[in-house]
Structure formats: structure tokens, C-alpha cells
Amino acid sequence: MCRGLAALPTTCLKSAKDIKPKQVFLRFLIQKHDPRAADQKQIKEKTDTAAAKSIPTPAEVKQWKKSFNHVMSSQTGRTVFTNFLRSEFSEENMEFWVACEDYKKSEPSKLASRAQQLYQQHVEADAPSEVNLDAVTREETRRNLENACPTCFNDAQKMIYILMERDSYRRFLASKLIQDLCQTQISRWD
Template sequence: MCKGLTTLSATCLKSAKDIKHKISFLLQKPEPHAADQKEIKEKTAAAKRVPDAAEVEKWKESFSHVISGETGREVFTNFLKSEFSQENMDFWVACEDYKKTPPSKLAKAAKQIYQHYVEADAPCEVNLDAATREKTMQQVENASPSCFNDAQKMIYTLMEKDSYRRFLKSKLMQDLCQIETNNTLEKKSCDWSQKRQELAGGA
């Protein structure tokens, strides 16, 4: 345990580096066998980046801050993997991408999302009530950019009210907070050492 700024030891600093390494390792994603290489590189780069103190503090404020940024989504997705509910984030992201789909490709994209996430016994079926599932099925038949809005909103609420609360108490978040605590102690210790040197030099 690190106590006090003046007693900050090499062991403490090594502990901070070890935690950083663990976080970076946890956030890395295995490469899919078939995917766009540019997208893989972008996502891997985001996943490897350990978030800074400001980001982590924002994540603690609200779920919207987690899901609105690439790094937040990557970190939260890795947490969902540990709970075997990654399909929720995957579906939400798929819905966001779907809204940007050209009109000529909406019908095909809507069918793929529906078959993969929404219909009963889908490969990555998300937890929707019967009414929302039925309504989504009807809307997919006349595909529009908003046909998944109700289902997406329901999954967002599920993640916000359920998974997000556990995420805040998770080991992953505790480690991220510990990194920032150690970084702050390290910075203050360096500042104090520099100040003492300046005072000694001016004496």
C-alpha cells in the first residue's frame, strides 16, 4: 500500500505500471477472421488506449458518457463479455450504424439485424419483450432508418439500469481508478521533488 507522497517507492510506481499493463491487456480484442482491416486497426487502437482520469470520471457520472465515446464502448463491451451479454452493445452499435445506411440498402441491412439479434432464437438474441419484438418485426417489413428505435431504446435502458450499475462496481473500474490515483501521486511526488530542488538551488 502506498502511503504519503514523500514515501512513494519504486514498488508503488511498479504497481501502477503493472495495473496499466493489465488494463491494456484486458481491453485488447482478438481479431475476427474476416473483417475490414482498417476498422480492426481503428478499434484495436482505441481498445489499447487506457482512458485518462477525465474520461473515467465522466463514465462514473452517467451511462451516456460511457456509450458516447469509442473507448468507453470498448471498455464497457469487455465488461459485458465477462457477463456474457455482449450482444446488447453489439446490437446497439448495429442500430447506430444502420441509421447511416443508404436507402437502397436499408431493407437488406434491416433483415440481417433482425435475424441476428431480434427474432426468437436468433444467434445473438437480445432481451426484448414480446410486444417490442412483434412491433420491430412489422417495421422491418417496411424498412426505414427508425425501424429499430424502440428495440434499441429498450436495450439501452437495460444496459443503463442493470449492467452499468455493476460496471461501476467492477474490478475493471476499480483498476482504472487505481491507475489514476497512482498517476496523481506520482505527479505530485515529482512536483514536490522538483520544488525542493528549486528551493535548494536558490538557497
């Protein structure tokens, strides 16, 4: 044990051990990163606000373990999963998925410009937050920009959703984050 810790009373050390799982979870949720674009900054602000306001209930965590759809349909689930993706350097997938959801709600007069921004940020080859799309889907999405409509990113968004579900979600379930969160939930409700 280091000298600094040895000087603390035993009761302080015990209290610190009791709250560590909660701190680990909260620190993971609100860790800072350098956003690459204005859209990412908005997503980050939403994520941090949600993280600060909510810690998942045991029922939520249990639902997340049942299916990826439960993670994606829960704001807290998306927040926790986004932070997991950030730890794997693949948060662009969630950013793209969320940006597509926001794009679908755009006013018709803004669809063309928003579609171009979304394409340049995430779909275009060598984009700042490029997502992993096959050449056919990338080209189809580029062609869809000619007649921008709320559904022009649907195929690309679906492909990224499936990628997250089949790849990242499995690692998420096995991650230390979920294990710590489950442990925190058990000790919290005992």
C-alpha cells in the first residue's frame, strides 16, 4: 500500500471500497473526449447530460442483456453503449445512427443540406467520422443525395445497426463495464 493510503483511517478505506463500482460506472459514462464536428459535439452534450441524470436500474440492465434493441430503445442504454464504443474507438457508428435518426426528423427544406453534411461527415471515403460501409451501400447512399428524402440513409443506417449488433454488442455484454454495472446493481439493491 502506498504511504498516502496508509495514513488514512481504516474506515475511510472501507468506505472507498464500497463506492468504487459506482464511481467506475459514472466516470466511464461522463469521460471527456475531443469531438470532431459540431454534430458530434451536440451528441456528446446530450450523452453527458443523460449520463449525469440517470444510472440504469437493474431492470434496464437486465433488458439490455436480452437484446440489442433494448439497448438502442433506451436513452440510458444508448449512452452507456456509446461510451463503450468510445473505449473501442468506434463511437462513429452510434454517432452516425443517431444522426440518421435526427436527419429523418428534419424539415423538408433542410433535407438536402443536412444530407450533404451527414454524407461528408460519416459516409464519404476518408470522412472525419467514416463508418464501415461496403462499396455498394456507400455508392447507393451517394446517389440518394441527388433526391434527398428522409429515407436516403436507411440502408447505410441499417448496415451500421447490424454491425453494432453483431460485433460491438457482443463485446459490450462481456465487457468489464457491464460486469461492474451488474455488480453495482446487485450491491445497490441488497
